[in-house]
Structures are given as C-alpha cells and as structure tokens.
Amino acid sequence: MKILVFGMLIEDTGQDCVVIEGSRDVTGLKHQLFALYPSLQGRQFIIAVNKQKANDSTVLKEDDEIALIPPFAGG
Amino acid sequence: MKSFFVKGAISPNVIADSIAKHSTKKSIGAHDIFLGQVREDDIQGQKVSAIEYSAYQEMAEIELQKIREEIITTYSLHCAHILHSLGTVDTGEICLFVLVSSAHRKASFDACREMVERIKKEVPIFGKEIFEDGGHQWKENIG
Numbered sequence: 001m002k003i004l005v006f007g008m009l010i011e012d013t014g015q016d017c018v019v020i021e022g023s024r025d026v027t028g029l030k031h032q033l034f035a036l037y038p039s040l041q042g043r044q045f046i047i048a049v050n051k052q053k054a055n056d057s058t059v060l061k062e063d064d065e066i067a068l069i070p071p072f073a074g075g
Numbered sequence: 076m077k078s079f080f081v082k083g084a085i086s087p088n089v090i091a092d093s094i095a096k097h098s099t100k101k102s103i104g105a106h107d108i109f110l111g112q113v114r115e116d117d118i119q120g121q122k123v124s125a126i127e128y129s130a131y132q133e134m135a136e137i138e139l140q141k142i143r144e145e146i147i148t149t150y151s152l153h154c155a156h157i158l159h160s161l162g163t164v165d166t167g168e169i170c171l172f173v174l175v176s177s178a179h180r181k182a183s184f185d186a187c188r189e190m191v192e193r194i195k196k197e198v199p200i201f202g203k204e205i206f207e208d209g210g211h212q213w214k215e216n217i218g
Binding site: 051 | 128129133134135159171191196198199203214
C-alpha cells in the first residue's frame with residue numbers, strides 16, 4: 001500500500017512516499033505507521049483517501065490513494 | 076483546466092493583467108482583491124527570509140475549484156480568480172492573489188473575505204518558513 005506524505009511529516013518518514021504492507025482501515029494504518037515512524041505520534045495530521053478526508057473507520061483498499069496531511073499553511 | 080498554482084512569487088504584472096482583462100465585462104461594477112505577502116516574522120530572534128510552499132496539489136486543485144464555485148454561486152459573482160504560489164517566495168513578495176468581481180460592492184467584499192478564509196482553512200497547502208541562518212520551522216494557519 002502506497003502512502004503519500006506531505007510537509008513536515010516528511011521529516012518523520014524520511015521520504016514523500018512510503019510503501020507499507022497495508023491495513024484494513026485507517027485505525028490499522030495509523031498503528032502501522034506509528035510503529036514504523038514513532039515520531040509521527042506527536043504530530044497533528046489527517047489522512048485522506050482518494051483525495052477526501054477520511055476518519056478512523058474508513059475502510060482501505062490496496063489501490064486507494066492514501067495521503068498523510070499535516071496542518072495547512074496556505075495564504 | 077487552468078491550475079490555481081504558479082511557481083514562485085506572484086508578479087504584480089500578472090495581477091495588473093488580470094484586472095485589465097475585466098475591462099470588456101461591462102456588467103461588473105465592483106472588484107475586490109486580496110494579496111497575501113510573505114511577512115518577515117521574528118521567531119525567537121530568528122528572522123524569516125522566505126516561505127517554501129508545497130501542496131498535495133491534486134487535492135488542492137479540487138478543493139480550490141469547489142470553494143471558487145460555491146462562492147460564485149452564494150454571492151452571484153460575475154467571476155472569481157485564485158492564484159497561489161508553490162516553491163520559494165521571499166519576504167515582501169506576493170504568495171496569494173484573490174480577485175472577485177460582482178455587480179455591486181457588498182457581494183465582492185463579503186465573497187473575497189470568505190474566499191481567503193476558506194483557502195487558509197480547507198486547502199492542503201504547506202509552508203516551510205526559512206530563517207536567515209538557514210534553519211526552518213513549519214507554518215500552521217491558526218483560527
């Protein structure tokens with residue numbers, strides 16, 4: 001499962017795209033990510049699935065476009 | 076579809092050209108413009124020299140389009156334009172340009188404010204404040 005990573009979160013993952021084994025839902029994905037990148041736990045971020053904000057129970061499919069999105073700073 | 080993003084700072088010439096293009100649209104009676112400029116913040120003795128903007132661009136384009144269309148409908152605007160920088164923008168340079176046009180001033184004033192507030196709150200754009208000494212911190216919009 002491919003995860004796009006943006007902004008300050010790239011400092012936690014070390015790259016702007018990470019590939020992990022995959023999870024059933026967003027809660028599972030967060031657990032996996034926290035195990036791989038512990039510093040993410042101290043960050044504020046949302047997860048988007050197919051360019052839409054997801055919640056913890058959102059179910060994931062292998063070919064979904066998943067993104068870790070930090071706080072916005074436009075303008 | 077035309078992108079809402081431009082590489083680097085937004086040139087005053089682009090803004091002037093955009094205004095000039097409206098002279099043929101005679102039903103317009105009011106424009107309101109917002110320009111965001113990169114501020115030389117002083118953060119614990121360190122001066123900001125630039126902001127490096129990045130975005131989840133595909134999602135940002137969708138969100139910006141949605142905001143634009145919703146506000147045009149709500150305020151019965153003639154048209155609305157948004158341009159945001161990506162990449163490095165130095166302090167004193169323009170990073171956001173919003174232009175809304177309507178028949179009367181009230182709609183333009185209200186629409187412009189709402190457009191800017193929603194862009195700051197709803198669009199996945201990220202900003203890395205670069206300090207004069209080369210260090211950095213990540214910017215977060217508040218409120």
